[in-house]
Amino acid sequence: MMGSSAGGIVTYNTGFRRPEIFGSIAVMSPFFVKTEFDTEGQLQEYPFYQRYGTHPNLRIWLDMGGAEGVFMEKYARVEAERLIHDGFVPGEDLMLFLDPGAGHSQRDWAGRAQAPLLYFFGHIGEPASIQLHGDSVVGINGPLKQLNPVITYTSGFVQTLMNGTFHVEDPDVLRVWPDGSITPRALGSTRMFLQYGGLTADKEMRVVDEMPEFVKVTVQVKVPPSTPPYPSIYAGFELPYCGEGLYRGSAMIPHGLTFAFKVSRGFGLHEKIGTSGLNRRSFTASSEMDLFYEVEDWDV
Template sequence: MVSMSSRMVEVADFPSVSLGNTRSLYVYLPPSYHENTEKHYAVLYMHDGQHVFSADERGGSWDMHLTADRLVSEGRMEEIIIVGIATVPHQRLNEYFHDNPRMHHVFEPPFAGEQYESFIIEEVMPYINQQFRTLRGPEHTAMMGSSAGGIVTYNIGFRRPDVFGSIAVMSPYFVKAHFDGGGELKEHPFYERYGTHPKLRIWLDMGGAEGIFMEKYAQQEAERLIQDGFVPGEDLMLFLDPGAAHSQSDWAGRAHAPLLYFFGDIGEPASIKLYGDSVVGVRGPIKQLNPVITYDSGFVHTLMNGTYHVESPELLMLLPDGTLKPQTTGSSRITLQMGKLIADKEITIVEELPELVKVAIQVKVPPSTPVSPMIYAGFEIPYCGEGVYKGCAMVPHGLSFTFKVSRGFGLHEKIGDPEVKRRSFTALSDMELLYEVEDWDI
């Protein structure tokens, strides 16, 4: 069933032969679509389509229609069609995971990624091309997704660069990281690397406060892509988004950047800022700076290789990728220059920083809350009785978490204080955190 507004189309109960189910497709039509009836448009396909243009009880909206309209009205971006492909209840991970040997060590099959890929390419795309005035070919076709939607975007992009010429891989679920019963962090990379360099433009990002979705996973993959032949600033853009969590609102907040990269003009660099820890140990965890460049268009990305000047090189060395190499205790100012833009930062070097810090969390929930074996508060913590959950974990030094307490997918706490939308903490030393849930979102 097709329902129409002037600019938004919902195709309800769209059937899939490949997957044997139905779902909605949500289609955004650009401002001139109904006036300029001879014009054809590039297409962006997006996963988790129910959140692309609106919110529901499971999560917020990316508001992609608002972002696209704004960039078009500013003359920053060409008009495009955006297709949001909704998920099917309880099938999301099955459909977003392609099968590979590593998957079987981490998750239970089935893995229907190949069938989902066929569904998009052989069923959704022909329908969209038939019903709407689209430009064909990979140079006019892009894909975007986050979390598990990020890994399926990555896989489809590398498997079918003949179809998709640009992919936005946002906060990708590349590694299953969790704390075991003893609070020790376990990391299981389960994605397949292709080791190829197809004609493909890649946007890759991760937030700085996503907890166990760590910046290093995106950083490491970006470095491997460079080894495969991708060139930063040309066919690869990395953005480590300072302070961003693993949420629709944070993905919405930076979705303009891949839109500009794929379909617009990123403009000229306007400012540069150095993010990252200001304290580093001669002994302890490796620290890396995050130089973020902001453009006059609003485009942002992380500079992967820069020319740094260290005021006191006898105290501190700095690699072009921003990795800090402390030599002895003290402090030194570092400077990064890119053209006429300059950023600096004071770094304090101490004798030692711990690799891990102990974080203990206690959460008290309302008496009416159904008992769950676990509750999520940055990481999973077990039920201890009488409406209290307690747990602890050994967390990598400097790791940041921004979250809402939740008791299942989409079952988040309601925070009464309008100034406090989410909880957050950074693991810089051993800490004990006490949270009390006032109520739950319905």
């Protein structure tokens, strides 16, 4: 069974409740946590699923895109760690993939659907390449940063390595743990390496004194004159109507969080973007930003 978003939660629950029927489940971009911005623009998180704490005879594919905004990679990481605690073994009955740059859309899920199908029914082949994704700057004071080592195989299969052996040239500057999390130790720069299946990847890292936990992002959207005055629309997060075809809102976004989106009036009611090759908008909350978008037309 395979499902994405809320369908990922349905798939997760179905697999754990009836593993004698569904022996393999692909949980894609699951809606594990409900997120809301409060009146002060602070992000609040609420668990939105049931955990079973069991280890049935079940193979699990779990993924999340790196540009899904408030859905966040960290929820998939946390659940993968909990499944390991329950007895699942990475690379055997559990696969995790954090898809760099992927948003929360059918297009993105279709782009990686071959991976769980190869895992369940095919042959994944041999490791062909490693890429280390993640921020190259970390703060001694600031949010936890974690690397995402993506292994691509000869078959086209992909996965995020959950337990790697990292080597750091100058361990006095920072340490990288097997799950990719980084502990900064002193100001400076160093290079780190990961070896897997005869392949090597490296990344230059810099440690600074402080990185912000959250940054303020303000978004304003102008819509066509024919647009009905909806109370709010969405451009990464909810924007209230402020008159004369304009919507504007601000939120405190976790540092480094990336949003890939189309401006939306609600479920399935997205803006129409031209044929210039751009099929969605995106931003990364790396610093305080004031963004302006204009919707040319709505997709009908």
